Amino acid sequence: MKIGIVVYSETGHTLEVADRLQEKMIAAGHYAEIVRIRADKRRMKLEEAPSVEGYEALVLASPVHAFTLARPMKLYLKTFPSLKDRRVGIFVTQQLKRPFFGGNRALRFLQKNLEKSKAQVVLGGIVHWSAKEREKQQETVVERLVP
Numbered sequence: 001m002k003i004g005i006v007v008y009s010e011t012g013h014t015l016e017v018a019d020r021l022q023e024k025m026i027a028a029g030h031y032a033e034i035v036r037i038r039a040d041k042r043r044m045k046l047e048e049a050p051s052v053e054g055y056e057a058l059v060l061a062s063p064v065h066a067f068t069l070a071r072p073m074k075l076y077l078k079t080f081p082s083l084k085d086r087r088v089g090i091f092v093t094q095q096l097k098r099p100f101f102g103g104n105r106a107l108r109f110l111q112k113n114l115e116k117s118k119a120q121v122v123l124g125g126i127v128h129w130s131a132k133e134r135e136k137q138q139e140t141v142v143e144r145l146v147p
């Protein structure tokens, strides 16, 4: 399967998880590539919004900002065409250890918007960067999202 992993990442955490996911997807026999969303410094507008054409499945990955999904990913979601039952995995990373400090809200935002675009959403979950279980959380996200 040809899979696009669309990542917004500022300090590399989300990208690190995406790299592991890509590795596992390739090991499972898929073609998987990472494409990056880029925004201006104040996160007010997108500088790069990768096309999702040509991918049979997608993953969207973003950090949590200000207790919700990072703004560049919110802006990116607005650019989406109909996803016509395409499989779209989602995960987020956040600094704080509890999901109610933004992670749950960010995932809900992604899920709701993707379902509006008719995607078949697969929940990867949250990686809490300051948690001692971080490694395990990364493994869980990767396990859930490799088709």
Ligand SMILES: Cc1cc2nc3c(=O)[nH]c(=O)nc-3n(C[C@H](O)[C@H](O)[C@H](O)COP(=O)(O)O)c2cc1C
Pocket: 008, 009, 010, 011, 012, 013, 014, 015, 062, 063, 064, 065, 066, 067, 068, 093, 094, 095, 096, 097, 101, 102, 129
């Ligand atoms: C502007 C800003 C706001 C943030 N707000 C939150 C927050 O509300 N809750 C949280 O747990 N972490 C918050 N963080 C931390 C990031 O979510 C966390 O470090 C994330 O893993 C960064 O991912 P990245 O390295 O891929 O950019 C914030 C970081 C930034 C820069």
